[in-house]
Amino acid sequence: MLHLFQTYLYSSVLSLAAISVFLRMGFLLKLCLMVASVIIHIILYRYMDLFNDPHYDKFSAIPLEVKSALVLTVVVIFFHILDRQIEFTSRTDYLWKAKLKVEQEEVETMRGINKILLENILPAHVAEHFLASRDTQELYHERYSCIAVMFASIPNYKEFYDESDVNKQGLECLRLLNEIICEFDKLLLKPKFSCIEKIKTIGSTYMLASGLRPGEEENSTEASRKEEHIIVALVDFAVSLMTSLDQINRDAFQRFKLRVGLNHGAVIAGVVGAQKPQYDIWGNTVNVASRMDSCGIMGRIQVTEETAKILMNAGYPCECRGMTYVKGKGNLTTYFVKTPFDDK
Known part of the structure; x- marks a missing residue:
């Protein structure tokens, strides 16, 4: 009879272990189930004669009923503490993982923002170099044998700018210039102008260059085609700038012209x-391009003789201006590229 009781008791302990280990629920609910299981065990023992052993009770001061209840109570307490600790660990682990995921998303977001901000002030390939490099003090430079450089200025903007009460101390003038520059920037997003990089703006002067692509110097077997492509792209972009400025003039009732x-x-x-x-x-290429702008004429595109030859070979009509004095360079033969805005 005693062996039968022990088997029953061990089975009850195993059932409590199964509740604790295999059921995926809260530790309080597990505690309720284990307490219910113990109560059922005690009821079965009390009201069934199967486990009564009168001989055992004669030699022991503690009845089997009390012993089994004590054993099961200790087991329940043990499993409850274990369940609580496991759930606490699981919850903590979940919270840490959730926090880590949020922090990783924030890092990725900040990295994306930094990349966007960096690409707004640096060309994309240069931004990638600095994002990948840990040495921010490293000198970054590249040599290019053929780059087209353009300066586009609005000379009569200085006459328009006025710090009067009507213009809110020049704020309205600045707002209009910002609108013009923003419209110019939008043109750079067009696929056909993907080879053009905005370098900077100096007051009302817009500086650009085309052909700034790393790694093309070593394997540039089509140098002449590349030379023609980058120059033609800048001329087309200059015409687009004039078109955009003409539309702004109509909307703002102004008479700005590009040089x-x-x-x-x-x-x-x-x-x-x-x-x-x-x-x-x-x-020197940059300096001459700047002089082509400063000694040019409003509404016209002025180029050097070498650049004009390439444009004429590409089918762009050019008009010889003749010998023009260029500061720091002396007299140079310059050309005007003919555009639809020449007579306006």
């Missing part, structure tokens, strides 16, 4: 500064 200078040749491109990096290009 464009263009040149091509070798340049050095690089980034200066670590905390506030600025991408820029240097070289």
Whole structure:
């Protein structure tokens, strides 16, 4: 009879273990089930004669009923503590994983924001270089044998700018200039102008370059085609700038005109500064392009003789201006590229 009782008791302990280990529910609900199981065990023992052993009770001061209840109570307490600890660990682990996921998403978001901000001030390939490099003090530079550079300015904006009460101390003038620059920036998003990079704006002067692509110097077997492509792209972009400015003039009742200078040749491109990096290009090509703008005529695109030859070979009509004095360069033969805005 005693062996039968022990078997029954062990079976009850196993049932409690099964409730604790295999049921996926809260520890309080498990506690309720285990208490209910113990109560059922005690009821079965009390009201069934199967486990009564009068001989055992003679030699033991503690009845089997009490012993079984004590054993099951201790087992329930043990499993309850274990369940509570496991649930606490699981909840903590879940919270840590959730927090880690949120932090990782925030890191990815910030990384994306940083990339967007960096690409707004640096070309995409330069931004990738700085995002991948840990050494922010490293000098980044590249040499290009053929780059087209363009300066597009609005000379009569200075006459328009006025810090009077009517213009809110120049705020309205600045707002209009911002609208013009934003419209120019939108043109760069067009696929046909993907080879063009905005370098910077200096007041009302817009500076751009085309052909700034890394790794093309070593395997550039089609140099002449590339040369023609980057120059033609800038001329087309200049015409688009004039078209956009003409529309703004109609909307704002203004008479702004672009003066464009263009040149091509070798340049050095690089980034200066670590905390506030600025991408820029240097070289004689840049200086001459700037002079083509400053000594040009409003509403016209002025280019050097070498650039004009390439444009004429590409089917773009050019008009010889003749010998023009260029500051720092002396007299140079320059050309005007004919556009629909020449007579306006």
